[in-house]
Amino acid sequence: MSETAGGVRDAEAVSRFVESFAAQLVEAGVPRMPARVFAALLASDAGALTSAELGEQLQISPAAVSGAVRYLAQVHLVSREREPGSRRERYRVHSDQWYEALTNREALIKRWEGALREGVASLGATTPAGRRMAETLAFFEFIEGEVAAMMERWRAHREQVFRE
Amino acid sequence: MSETAGGVRDAEAVSRFVESFAAQLVEAGVPRMPARVFAALLASDAGALTSAELGEQLQISPAAVSGAVRYLAQVHLVSREREPGSRRERYRVHSDQWYEALTNREALIKRWEGALREGVASLGATTPAGRRMAETLAFFEFIEGEVAAMMERWRAHREQVFRE
DNA sequence: TCCTAACTTCACAAATTTCTGAAAGAAGCG
DNA sequence: CGCTTCTTTCAGAAATTTGTGAAGTTAGGA
Numbered sequence: 001m002s003e004t005a006g007g008v009r010d011a012e013a014v015s016r017f018v019e020s021f022a023a024q025l026v027e028a029g030v031p032r033m034p035a036r037v038f039a040a041l042l043a044s045d046a047g048a049l050t051s052a053e054l055g056e057q058l059q060i061s062p063a064a065v066s067g068a069v070r071y072l073a074q075v076h077l078v079s080r081e082r083e084p085g086s087r088r089e090r091y092r093v094h095s096d097q098w099y100e101a102l103t104n105r106e107a108l109i110k111r112w113e114g115a116l117r118e119g120v121a122s123l124g125a126t127t128p129a130g131r132r133m134a135e136t137l138a139f140f141e142f143i144e145g146e147v148a149a150m151m152e153r154w155r156a157h158r159e160q161v162f163r164e
Numbered sequence: 165m166s167e168t169a170g171g172v173r174d175a176e177a178v179s180r181f182v183e184s185f186a187a188q189l190v191e192a193g194v195p196r197m198p199a200r201v202f203a204a205l206l207a208s209d210a211g212a213l214t215s216a217e218l219g220e221q222l223q224i225s226p227a228a229v230s231g232a233v234r235y236l237a238q239v240h241l242v243s244r245e246r247e248p249g250s251r252r253e254r255y256r257v258h259s260d261q262w263y264e265a266l267t268n269r270e271a272l273i274k275r276w277e278g279a280l281r282e283g284v285a286s287l288g289a290t291t292p293a294g295r296r297m298a299e300t301l302a303f304f305e306f307i308e309g310e311v312a313a314m315m316e317r318w319r320a321h322r323e324q325v326f327r328e
Numbered sequence: 329t330c331c332t333a334a335c336t337t338c339a340c341a342a343a344t345t346t347c348t349g350a351a352a353g354a355a356g357c358g
Numbered sequence: 359c360g361c362t363t364c365t366t367t368c369a370g371a372a373a374t375t376t377g378t379g380a381a382g383t384t385a386g387g388a
Contacts, residue, residue: 010286014293017283024275029193033377042300043283045292051335061378066336087334087386095299111188119181119207122174128209129178135259135326136206142321146314154306162299197347215365225348230366251355251364 014043015057033060033068038077041093048081048092076101099151106144113140178207179221197224197232202241205257212245212256240265263315270308277304 018039025035036058041049049057051065058065069091072078077098078091116137123130182203189199200222205213213221215229222229233255236242241262242255280301287294 009291009293013286017279017286021276021279021283024272024279027275028272031376042296043287043293047292047296062335063337063379064377067377070336085386087332087384089335093296095296098300098303108188108192111191112185115181115185115188119185122177122181123207127173128211129207132206132211132257132259135322136262138322138325139262139318142318143314146317150307150310150314153310154303157306158299158302161302195346226365227349227367228347231347234366249356251362253365 009045017043018058031068031071033064034071034077036060037065037068037091038072038093041078041091047094048090050083050088050090052088054091076104099154103147103151106147109140109144113137116140173209181207182222195232195235197228198235198241200224201229201232201255202236202257205242205255211258212254214247214252214254216252218255240268263318267311267315270311273304273308277301280304 018036021042022032022035022039025038026032030038037054040054040057041047051062051069054060054065055062069078069080072091073080078093079097081090081092082088083090116133119133120130120137123133125131125134182200185206186196186199186203189202190196194202201218204218204221205211215226215233218224218229219226233242233244236255237244242257243261245254245256247254280297283297284294284301287297289295289298
């Protein structure tokens with residue numbers, strides 16, 4: 001009955017992984033549909049699926065696929081490619097997009113920093129609250145620099161382990 | 165009219181900061197009330213407020229304060245202390261709780277890793293999808309170690325800058 | 329140029345989440 | 359030991375979010 005060996009993908013095993021990984025992402029704050037779509041792409045052999053394939057596998061409408069993909073593209077977790085000679089589109093995960101996405105959280109942090117800077121300015125850098133905000137700001141600034149360096153180290157580490 | 169100097173806190177300036185910082189947190193996925201409560205604590209001189217103070221400043225019910233604080237305590241962004249000789253509770257931000265909170269995301273990542281490991285096992289480590297998941301897993305394992313080291317460096321850096 | 333396949337947008341129904349008032353539950357203090 | 363003050367829990371109203379079907383848009387192929 002089970003058919004995991006021999007190159008035949010076990011659809012049920014795939015689905016189990018997709019739903020369980022998606023559930024974890026949901027718990028981390030990712031909306032349900034984007035999470036499921038992302039997990040499905042991650043578990044696909046080609047690392048890419050068409051809209052129709054996603055709709056069928058996840059039992060969701062084309063509209064839902066569209067919305068999910070828009071979300072994922074915005075946070076840089078998938079890219080879209082046009083299949084040449086067809087108006088079919090395929091959505092792809094690059095294995096290096098995870099870290100790009102992480103890095104892209106920088107934009108968010110930058111806005112936090114902006115709000116904190118204004119707070120420090122308007123409450124006064126010498127007040128207790130101002131000092132607390134200044135320290136928080138310093139923390140984010142520090143993190144920002146460290147993350148870039150960390151990604152550099154990851155690339156090196158990966159090179160070594162995966163020999164790509 | 166404006167009274168920012170001279171030690172008198174400008175309630176309006178505080179409120180402006182609180183709402184604008186909270187808005188950024190909301191955009192990052194934090195529920196509204198926890199975001200506002202956290203921002204209010206951050207902007208308070210003592211770094212701590214009672215339930216009543218929070219309710220008044222933010223114009224929300226005791227129930228809302230309670231819910232928000234439960235959320236924040238769960239993700240380790242605030243701690244609660246009993247005011248001795250009173251049944252009043254105070255909620256506090258430690259400036260070092262930010263990074264503790266960040267570090268606590270590890271628990272989340274651990275669960276991601278679990279799901280990925282199962283995925284690799286059930287799809288087979290030699291399939292293309294399995295290999296992609298294995299690499300993703302490796303990335304998270306790498307990050308996990310790095311973050312710990314990064315926090316160590318932050319503590320050192322902070323020591324140097326803030327001389328505490 | 330028109331037809332058609334594919335994706336996107338839109339309006340709405342359904343489900344979920346959020347916040348409130350009210351009641352219940354702790355815990356100091358007399 | 360009961361009163362009083364503060365916090366939490368609960369049920370429900372209101373608002374928001376989510377996903378769908380259907381119409382609209384775009385672009386390849388004849």
